[in-house]
Amino acid sequence: xxxxxxxxxxxxxxxxxxxxxxxxxxxxxxxxxxxxxxxxxxxxxxxxxxxxxxxxxxxxxxxxxxxxxxxxxxxxxxxxxxxxxxxxxxxxxxxxxxxxxxxxxxxxxxxxxx
Amino acid sequence: xxxxxxxxxxxxxxxxxxxxxxxxxxxxxxxxxxxxxxxxxxxxxxxxxxxxxxxxxxxxxxxxxxxxxxxxxxxxxxxxxxxxxxxxxxxxxxxxxxxxxxxxxxxxxxxx
Numbered sequence: 001x002x003x004x005x006x007x008x009x010x011x012x013x014x015x016x017x018x019x020x021x022x023x024x025x026x027x028x029x030x031x032x033x034x035x036x037x038x039x040x041x042x043x044x045x046x047x048x049x050x051x052x053x054x055x056x057x058x059x060x061x062x063x064x065x066x067x068x069x070x071x072x073x074x075x076x077x078x079x080x081x082x083x084x085x086x087x088x089x090x091x092x093x094x095x096x097x098x099x100x101x102x103x104x105x106x107x108x109x110x111x112x113x114x
Numbered sequence: 115x116x117x118x119x120x121x122x123x124x125x126x127x128x129x130x131x132x133x134x135x136x137x138x139x140x141x142x143x144x145x146x147x148x149x150x151x152x153x154x155x156x157x158x159x160x161x162x163x164x165x166x167x168x169x170x171x172x173x174x175x176x177x178x179x180x181x182x183x184x185x186x187x188x189x190x191x192x193x194x195x196x197x198x199x200x201x202x203x204x205x206x207x208x209x210x211x212x213x214x215x216x217x218x219x220x221x222x223x224x225x226x
Contacts, residue, residue, distance in 0.1 A: 009154075
């Protein structure tokens with residue numbers, strides 16, 4: 001069975017500071033990994049995904065994540081936080097990607113302080 | 115272009131009643147998924163359709179929950195004899211066979 005653990009249900013950073021949201025996964029097969037963002041009263045939006053190939057993945061809005069197999073991690077980073085980044089972020093895993101169910105972490109609420 | 119739409123956006127019902135939640139996927143998407151998101155939690159998988167058939171219904175919590183997709187497009191999630199614990203946001207997503215899942219805004223179900 002697959003599982004995802006997001007360390008820290010709430011993260012608060014100052015505007016312009018580094019954003020780091022942590023995600024560790026468990027999977028018995030090579031995983032496909034995803035980060036989704038959920039703004040208030042909106043649907044989930046895909047930020048980025050790792051399937052195969054390059055382990056550093058760049059996404060929308062300046063976010064990136066690095067797949068580290070040895071650490072079973074897929075942490076999300078952004079060099080400089082903007083006020084508009086305030087949202088809920090979810091890490092997810094699937095075993096074959098595409099038409100397969102996603103297993104989500106519990107989410108991390110990101111707050112940006114002016 | 116139109117995204118995934120879900121109706122109603124909010125549904126309040128009494129314990130024991132029957133409810134139907136509707137999902138209209140993106141046109142041409144063959145795969146459709148239902149997830150449930152309880153307060154403070156990440157979405158949990160319920161069921162996945164490939165075309166008209168349920169390819170994986172392992173996430174349905176019990177036999178009060180049922181979903182259909184009769185023509186391979188619109189899907190309806192049906193909950194019988196609702197319980198207060200069914201209160202959650204029900205999310206629908208669709209995708210091409212091997213593509214990204216696009217999520218709808220969800221239906222917030224409240225069982226009183």
